[in-house]
Amino acid sequence: MKRDPFAAIADPTRRIIIDLLANKVLNINQISDYFNQVSRQGITKHIKYLEESGLINIEKDGREKYCFLVLDNLVEVYEWLQQHEKFWNKKLDSLGEYLDKENKKYK
Numbered sequence: 001m002k003r004d005p006f007a008a009i010a011d012p013t014r015r016i017i018i019d020l021l022a023n024k025v026l027n028i029n030q031i032s033d034y035f036n037q038v039s040r041q042g043i044t045k046h047i048k049y050l051e052e053s054g055l056i057n058i059e060k061d062g063r064e065k066y067c068f069l070v071l072d073n074l075v076e077v078y079e080w081l082q083q084h085e086k087f088w089n090k091k092l093d094s095l096g097e098y099l100d101k102e103n104k105k106y107k
Contacts, residue, residue, distance in 0.1 A: 005077055008053035013038060014046050018069065021056060025068040 008014055017031055028047060032040040047067060050056045054073040058065050 003049060003053040005053045005055055005073060006080075008050055008055055009077060011046065011049075013043075014050055017043075017046060017050060017067075018055065021067055021069045025066050027064045027066050029064075031067065 009018065013035070016034070020026060020031060020034060028040070028044060031047065032038075032043045035043055038046075047056065047058070051058055051067075055070055056067050057070055058067050060066075
């Protein structure tokens with residue numbers, strides 16, 4: 001089942017897993033070691049969700065399963081964020097200009 005990458009990154013635990021994998025390939029135990037409050041089974045479910053969303057791949061090497069990011073599938077998320085970044089930058093620039101004008105009135 002293909003899952004939505006936006007739903008995948010909505011969860012903070014999954015975002016941390018993505019951040020961890022941005023720096024290096026890790027096995028499931030190594031990822032689990034980063035989380036004190038989440039069981040290994042819970043982390044495995046998050047990893048499976050990320051895999052089903054196409055954001056990570058898992059390769060087996062002997063008894064270990066290694067996880068790594070699939071950067072190409074993050075392009076859709078990145079492009080969407082860029083569109084909203086432009087919108088909010090424009091709004092914040094307008095607010096800054098307004099506040100500068102208001103501040104000058106009271107000096």
